[in-house]
Amino acid sequence: MDLEEIERSISTPSEQSNQTQCPKANANGISDDASAPLRAFAGALTLSRMPHVASSQCRQEGLVRTHLLLGNEALARGALDAGVSAAYAYPGTPSTEITEYVLRSPEAAHGDVVARWTANEKTALEAAIGASYAGRRAMASMKHVGLNVAADPFINSAIAGANGGLIINVADDPSMHSSQNEQDSRVYLDLALMPCVEPADQQEAYDAPAHALDLSERHRVPVLIRLTTRLSHSRGTITTGPTRPPNPFSLPEDPKRFILLPALARQSYARLVEQQANFVGESDASPFNRFIEGADRSLGIVACGIAYGYLLDVVGDSFPHPILKIGQYPVPERLVSELMNACERVLVLEEGFPYVEAKLRGVPARVSPTVHGRLSGHLPRTGELTPEAVADALGRRRSPTIAASSAPIPRPPALCPGCPHADTCAALTEALGARPSGGVVFSDIGCYTLGALPPYDAIDTCIEMGASITMAKGAAAAGLRPAVALIGDSTFAHSGLAGLLDCVRENANVTVVIVDNLAIAMTGGQASSAEGRIESLCAGLGVDRTHVRTIEPHPRNLADNVAVLREEIAYVGPSVVVARRECIQTARRRARSGQSEEAGDR
Amino acid sequence: MNRNVILAGVGGQGLLALAGVIGEAARALGLHVRQAEVHGMAQRGGVVQSHLRYSDRPLHSNLVRMGTAQLVLALEPMEALRYLPYLSPIGAVVSNAEPLVNVSGYPPVRDVLGEIERHPTHRLVDAAALAKKAGAIQAANMVMLGAGSPFLDLSEAALIEAIASFFADKAPSVIDTNVQAFRLGAAAAPPS
Numbered sequence: 001m002d003l004e005e006i007e008r009s010i011s012t013p014s015e016q017s018n019q020t021q022c023p024k025a026n027a028n029g030i031s032d033d034a035s036a037p038l039r040a041f042a043g044a045l046t047l048s049r050m051p052h053v054a055s056s057q058c059r060q061e062g063l064v065r066t067h068l069l070l071g072n073e074a075l076a077r078g079a080l081d082a083g084v085s086a087a088y089a090y091p092g093t094p095s096t097e098i099t100e101y102v103l104r105s106p107e108a109a110h111g112d113v114v115a116r117w118t119a120n121e122k123t124a125l126e127a128a129i130g131a132s133y134a135g136r137r138a139m140a141s142m143k144h145v146g147l148n149v150a151a152d153p154f155i156n157s158a159i160a161g162a163n164g165g166l167i168i169n170v171a172d173d174p175s176m177h178s179s180q181n182e183q184d185s186r187v188y189l190d191l192a193l194m195p196c197v198e199p200a201d202q203q204e205a206y207d208a209p210a211h212a213l214d215l216s217e218r219h220r221v222p223v224l225i226r227l228t229t230r231l232s233h234s235r236g237t238i239t240t241g242p243t244r245p246p247n248p249f250s251l252p253e254d255p256k257r258f259i260l261l262p263a264l265a266r267q268s269y270a271r272l273v274e275q276q277a278n279f280v281g282e283s284d285a286s287p288f289n290r291f292i293e294g295a296d297r298s299l300g301i302v303a304c305g306i307a308y309g310y311l312l313d314v315v316g317d318s319f320p321h322p323i324l325k326i327g328q329y330p331v332p333e334r335l336v337s338e339l340m341n342a343c344e345r346v347l348v349l350e351e352g353f354p355y356v357e358a359k360l361r362g363v364p365a366r367v368s369p370t371v372h373g374r375l376s377g378h379l380p381r382t383g384e385l386t387p388e389a390v391a392d393a394l395g396r397r398r399s400p401t402i403a404a405s406s407a408p409i410p411r412p413p414a415l416c417p418g419c420p421h422a423d424t425c426a427a428l429t430e431a432l433g434a435r436p437s438g439g440v441v442f443s444d445i446g447c448y449t450l451g452a453l454p455p456y457d458a459i460d461t462c463i464e465m466g467a468s469i470t471m472a473k474g475a476a477a478a479g480l481r482p483a484v485a486l487i488g489d490s491t492f493a494h495s496g497l498a499g500l501l502d503c504v505r506e507n508a509n510v511t512v513v514i515v516d517n518l519a520i521a522m523t524g525g526q527a528s529s530a531e532g533r534i535e536s537l538c539a540g541l542g543v544d545r546t547h548v549r550t551i552e553p554h555p556r557n558l559a560d561n562v563a564v565l566r567e568e569i570a571y572v573g574p575s576v577v578v579a580r581r582e583c584i585q586t587a588r589r590r591a592r593s594g595q596s597e598e599a600g601d602r
Numbered sequence: 603m604n605r606n607v608i609l610a611g612v613g614g615q616g617l618l619a620l621a622g623v624i625g626e627a628a629r630a631l632g633l634h635v636r637q638a639e640v641h642g643m644a645q646r647g648g649v650v651q652s653h654l655r656y657s658d659r660p661l662h663s664n665l666v667r668m669g670t671a672q673l674v675l676a677l678e679p680m681e682a683l684r685y686l687p688y689l690s691p692i693g694a695v696v697s698n699a700e701p702l703v704n705v706s707g708y709p710p711v712r713d714v715l716g717e718i719e720r721h722p723t724h725r726l727v728d729a730a731a732l733a734k735k736a737g738a739i740q741a742a743n744m745v746m747l748g749a750g751s752p753f754l755d756l757s758e759a760a761l762i763e764a765i766a767s768f769f770a771d772k773a774p775s776v777i778d779t780n781v782q783a784f785r786l787g788a789a790a791a792p793p794s
Contacts, residue, residue: 306664
């Protein structure tokens with residue numbers, strides 16, 4: 001990079017950012033700065049606020065202008081630069097790197113931001129709501145199914161509102177790369193009546209928090225930021241913008257808003273419903289939503305989030321049709337009407353559910369213009385969007401390819417060699433003997449879910465976080481003998497405790513095997529909230545202390561472990577076996593730290 | 603310039619570090635970069651791949667379109683074959699020759715290597731042997747970076763600088779080992 005370019009990047013931003021970072025609001029609180037280019041956030045850097053990635057680059061260039069960041073990291077950087085004071089999360093792919101980045105940041109090291117892994121997504125969001133109540137800018141981050149866990153505070157916080165800016169960052173996982181479903185978090189917007197920003201690329205992921213926090217503070221409402229796997233886990237070059245200080249501590253001017261007693265909640269809910277028109281106005285004026293003219297109106301395109309990038313990749317610079325890029329919800333009604341009125345046919349490109357397509361079609365599907373998308377079959381109904389799917393929907397020819405090879409066979413993920421879960425699975429399978437085909441081992445979400453695969457074939461169910469204990473209890477009450485739950489240490493802390501309390505109260509004939517590898521291993525080895533207190537938690541919930549047993553899952557202990565499991569399975573009443581040995585990955589990392597670490601998995 | 607690269611391997615082989623070094627080299631040269639990664643469950647010994655794109659013009663998609671990759675760079679030979687549909691018909695396949703057999707039913711190794719060798723532009727490298735020679739078996743990914751470097755359109759100096767930058771928080775000997783691994787990979791039997 002030449003010096004002129006550096007100087008340009010420093011000298012231009014202040015005037016631009018004055019326009020765009022604090023859009024002028026009219027009497028309705030709606031920005032009248034519809035055309036402000038989002039990229040105007042680009043600008044000078046404050047070196048003292050540089051992210052951890054920069055050290056070597058600083059040496060190299062003397063100054064840093066661009067960063068190569070994951071969408072998740074760009075969002076985290078943007079939130080820190082936008083003055084977030086609190087970041088709470090439960091790890092979950094593909095959302096984990098948002099909070100990892102905040103935890104590694106200088107801001108966290110200096111105590112400028114409180115960043116914590118919490119017991120689950122609900123406690124994360126509630127803590128963020130509390131920080132917002134106290135006037136701070138706050139965020140909670142989670143994967144899409146985590147929003148189900150946090151749905152109660154999510155929906156009700158929209159009614160209570162925000163004091164300091166509050167954003168909820170949710171990463172959806174279409175194609176289920178690391179998830180049990182591909183639900184689309186935008187559907188929650190219709191329940192919560194909350195605005196949402198959906199970045200199209202890494203730069204917008206960086207820009208989104210400042211914009212969403214401003215939106216949140218203007219309207220005193222939490223704002224969802226929706227990402228999907230391909231943005232969360234893709235790096236892109238971004239330019240950071242100016243930073244701003246955190247909010248001071250300040251309690252809400254109208255604290256009654258946060259008391260959702262029916263009489264008060266009715267007022268708050270009525271206000272939220274009234275605000276919807278303002279939210280739509282914000283969307284119509286948002287720099288995240290753009291109408292791009294095109295002369296050929298036989299077709300119009302709606303491209304949401306990263307679908308806009310796929311569209312540009314496929315059609316290049318010259319595209320004859322009008323495009324509506326959507327990156328902020330509720331759906332921008334003026335812009336959508338403009339497109340719908342102008343075009344004979346509208347193709348909706350969106351990642352996840354046919355959310356916008358369904359709204360545009362109406363019920364029953366409207367006659368004109370014809371709306372195409374995932375519902376009409378012009379794009380696949382399931383799975384993540386790809387540039388190929390977009391090209392096909394536009395009738396563009398694909399590039400020629402060479403024939404696929406028939407040699408590759410599937411290579412599913414597997415437990416690591418030496419994983420303690422493998423030893424627990426082996427001991428459990430031996431202790432149970434031949435299982436009936438209906439199954440007796442109810443399991444949960446974590447690395448140990450891989451125990452469902454050969455050669456283990458050790459578990460029979462995996463539905464959602466915490467379901468193992470309660471499903472086993474329900475099946476036991478329905479007549480299943482034996483009924484075993486297999487759950488990880490962190491999942492137990494996340495949502496197993498209440499189920500075990502149910503077991504105690506009902507004296508359920510359930511054996512709960514808690515595989516404690518001293519880490520949230522699947523997401524990179526974060527500390528579990530239950531670390532060091534699993535046995536005391538179980539006893540505290542009322543499990544008979546003599547039936548809270550601890551084993552070390554290791555090949556050398558197989559016979560002893562099988563014996564302990566058999567005893568507890570035979571016991572009539574709730575029992576717990578804690579199978580504790582550290583995750584082989586975190587143990588290896590710990591052993592290596594301080595020693596030379598070569599290229600390897602990072 | 604505009605490069606589309608598919609990086610392929612198995613969880614734990616250091617594919618993200620390989621992607622990170624190339625991406626950093628391109629970023630430091632002032633290019634636009636997009637790099638899709640696989641995190642999470644698949645990293646447990648499963649299939650991992652990275653779509654890596656860099657260009658002097660703005661990029662919009664995180665994913666490489668099928669038939670447009672100039673290079674499939676693989677840390678494992680069967681994984682190289684998995685991504686052939688992404689390769690441009692005139693693209694190159696550069697792969698580690700040593701299979702990682704962690705599944706039953708792995709096809710005969712001779713067939714896998716033979717299929718790579720039938721590709722018009724290919725390079726097979728014994729990454730483990732060269733990594734050991736460089737001083738650490740874990741540096742096999744940097745051997746493959748060297749082996750793929752003729753097809754990356756990035757200078758050797760930029761790639762070596764990126765290795766130093768990527769491993770900047772490690773001991774200096776780690777950087778030396780990885781740079782040496784890169785050089786050995788670059789000097790291995792030339793592509794055919």
